[in-house]
Amino acid sequence: MHMLNELLSVPVAAGTLAVAGGGIAFICRKVGKVITSEKVALMGIMGAFVFAAQMVNIPLPGMPGTSGHMVGAVLLAIILGPHAAAIAITSVVMVQCLIFQDGGLLALGCNIINMGLVPCYLGYYVYKLISAGKSGSVRIYVAAMAACLVAIETGAILVPVEALLSGVLSVPFLTFLKTMVAVHLIIGLIEGVITVGVLGYLQQVRGDIFSFGAGGKIRMSKRKVMVTFLIFTVVIGAGLSLLASDKPDGLEWSYADRPDQMDFEPMVSNGDAKIEAVDKFQAEYSPMPDYSIRSSEEVSAAWTSFAGVVGAILTMGFIWGIARIIRSNDKKGFGN
Amino acid sequence: MHHAHIDKFAYQDSPIHRLDSRVKFIVVMVFTFLVISLPVDSFGILFCYAVWPFAILVIGRIPLKFAFKQVLIVSPFILFLALSYPFYERGLVRTEFGPWNFEISLGWVKCFTISGKFTVTVLALIALVSTTKFSNLLSGLGRLGFPKLLVMQLGFLYRYIFVLIDKAQHILMARSSRRMRSLGVKREVKVAASMAGSLLIRSIDSAEKINIAMQARGFSGTWKSVNEQKFRRGDLLFALVCGAFIMALHFIVRPFLI
Structure with missing residues (x-):
């Protein structure tokens, strides 16, 4: 998930930019010393491969009409090694920001950390740790799966943490965190399955790219896939039920209870003691806005604010008009 | 595209x-x-x-x-x-x-x-x-002090995204013209993984060719631009x-x- 400018405060944005920039500069220097020109082209193409691979989608089981795709950071880390993969994914994130405007310019630091540095290094070392250089089919399946899940979950957890540090969240932190974790469990699972599939394919077709020394084969057996799905369905189910029991849905709450208007009749009242307790808990939990201080200030600012908006719109109209006139003159003058 | x-x-x-x-x-x-x-x-x-x-x-x-x-x-x-x-x-x-x-x-x-x-x-x-x-x-970014390797990466990436996306679209079209119905989870995953895998192999092969072409033109590890x-x-x-x-x-x- 791309982090956005608006979820960050300036110090957090500057801090993460500095960390990401420093990290990338360090990796570039380290890799730059040993890299051959052959690897330079390979890394560039691999970045482009990530874009293309994201178009290969699979329909999700049990959810008709939806489809998932891979992210690719862990796959690249396994094939290219973590340093080269980190540079490749960083360039992908930068192009997503600069050309496709996905994720903000200030959030670039966060995005590089969440989606590039953390998944590449963490995923690579988890994979290394579990696979331990051996070529057993089950071992590699588990290793790649675990690497993808850990890498993607960690990246996802960092998003609400960074937003929390910035202090811009009004959605309760835990709700946001749980939503991100639940959503990214599914994403990580898809990533894991496809990564394992690609590794198996590579081993069959081009053992030279992805070799474990002694030849071994990864096969996707139906049982393995099913067992994995079962385990993670249970985990996701447990996570979602936690989420559901903790707080009622925001919309439901807004109908049931309006603490800001004392004389407001609840439209939907529910006699259940548990739900009422949860409502009360949430009413206490939600931060009280400091509008009493704000309101006195805003009265004085009313007209200047209005003038600001009107002035800005007039200025834009003025610029547009001038540009229009100049453009039509250009057309007459030079016939282009 | x-x-x-x-x-x-x-x-x-x-x-x-x-x-x-x-x-x-x-x-x-x-x-x-x-x-x-x-x-x-x-x-x-x-x-x-x-x-x-x-x-x-x-x-x-x-x-x-x-x-x-x-x-x-x-x-x-x-x-x-x-x-x-x-x-x-x-x-x-x-x-x-x-x-x-x-x-x-x-x-x-x-x-x-x-x-x-x-x-x-x-x-x-x-x-x-x-x-x-x-x-x-x-x-510009390079002259602002971005690492050279990263700038080169971005250059390659930008040059080849659209080439590879074209290839991916060919593969996707091939899949959708052969698949008449849903194939079930296992086969879908297997097909998608093979598609991504063959895309990967093609990318690696084209990277080799590009490297040879660049070597033939005297690539020394950095880019030189005519219009500074x-x-x-x-x-x-x-x-x-x-x-x-x-x-x-x-x-x-x-x-x-x-």
């Missing part, structure tokens, strides 16, 4: 297009920092800030329809978040706006401000990349005007509106 669809406007010509990419990059960066640092109830001044990207887009002859369409395309996540604010912060705020005087919940104020900030910063980013050729932007950008008088003027505008907003207009 060809890259002309995405940054076709970068190849136009206008006073903005001719500026040094470093100046534009720095100005956009500073601008974004200032917009993000605005407090939550600053809807009025956001409009004033919006004048800058608007001016760049209009002078650079970028169709506004294209820019706003692009904002819409990237907005789902922020819209989802912004619309969740009214559910969580429902204390009422007394707001006066010109002749109107009304009560609105703080959540809605935040929702509007956040979406406004998003629109303004994305417009500024679009104004930067659609008035600057990506190669110029990269050489120079910092000219126009760039200085642009930097001064933008600086004056931003400073005036920040130090003179902002205290009035907030």
Whole structure:
């Protein structure tokens, strides 16, 4: 998930930019010393491969009409090694920001950390740790799966943490965190399955790219896939039920209870003691806005604010008009 | 898909297009920092800030329809978040706006401000990349001190994204023309994995060919560009005007509106 400018405060944005920039500069220097020109082209193409691979989608089981795709950071880390993969994914994130405007310019630091540095290094070392250089089919399946899940979950957890540090969240932190974790469990699972599939394919077709020394084969057996799905369905189910029991849905709450208007009749009242307790808990939990201080200030600012908006719109109209006139003159003058 | 669809406007010509990419990059960066640092109830001044990207887009002859369409395309996540604010912060705020005087919940104020900030910063980013050729932007970034390896990476990436996306589309078309029904989870995953795998192998093969071609042309590990950008008088003027505008907003207009 791309982090956005608006979820960050300036110090957090500057801090993460500095960390990401420093990290990338360090990796570039380290890799730059040993890299051959052959690897330079390979890394560039691999970045482009990530874009293309994201178009290969699979329909999700049990959810008709939806489809998932891979992210690719862990796959690249396994094939290219973590340093080269980190540079490749960083360039992908930068192009997503600069050309496709996905994720903000200030959030670039966060995005590089969440989606590039953390998944590449963490995923690579988890994979290394579990696979331990051996070529057993089950071992590699588990290793790649675990690497993808850990890498993607960690990246996802960092998003609400960074937003929390910035202090811009009004959605309760835990709700946001749980939503991100639940959503990214599914994403990580898809990533894991496809990564394992690609590794198996590579081993069959081009053992030279992805070799474990002694030849071994990864096969996707139906049982393995099913067992994995079962385990993670249970985990996701447990996570979602936690989420559901903790707080009622925001919309439901807004109908049931309006603490800001004392004389407001609840439209939907529910006699259940548990739900009422949860409502009360949430009413206490939600931060009280400091509008009493704000309101006195805003009265004085009313007209200047209005003038600001009107002035800005007039200025834009003025610029547009001038540009229009100049453009039509250009057309007459030079016939282009 | 060809890259002309995405940054076709970068190849136009206008006073903005001719500026040094470093100046534009720095100005956009500073601008974004200032917009993000605005407090939550600053809807009025956001409009004033919006004048800058608007001016760049209009002078650079970028169709506004294209820019706003692009904002819409990237907005789902922020819209989802912004619309969740009214559910969580429902204390009422007394707001006066010109002749109107009304009560609105703080959540809605935040929702509007956040979406406004998003629109303004994305417009500024679009104004930067659609008035600057990506190669110029990269050489600018390189001269601002970005690591050479990363800049080269970005260059390769930009050059080959669209080639590989074309290949991926061929593979996808082949799949959809052969698959008449859903194949079940296992086969779907297997097919997708083989598609991604063959795409990977093709990418690695083409990287080898590209490397040989580059070696044959004397690639020594760094790029050399013929048209080096120079910092000219126009760039200085642009930097001064933008600086004056931003400073005036920040130090003179902002205290009035907030």
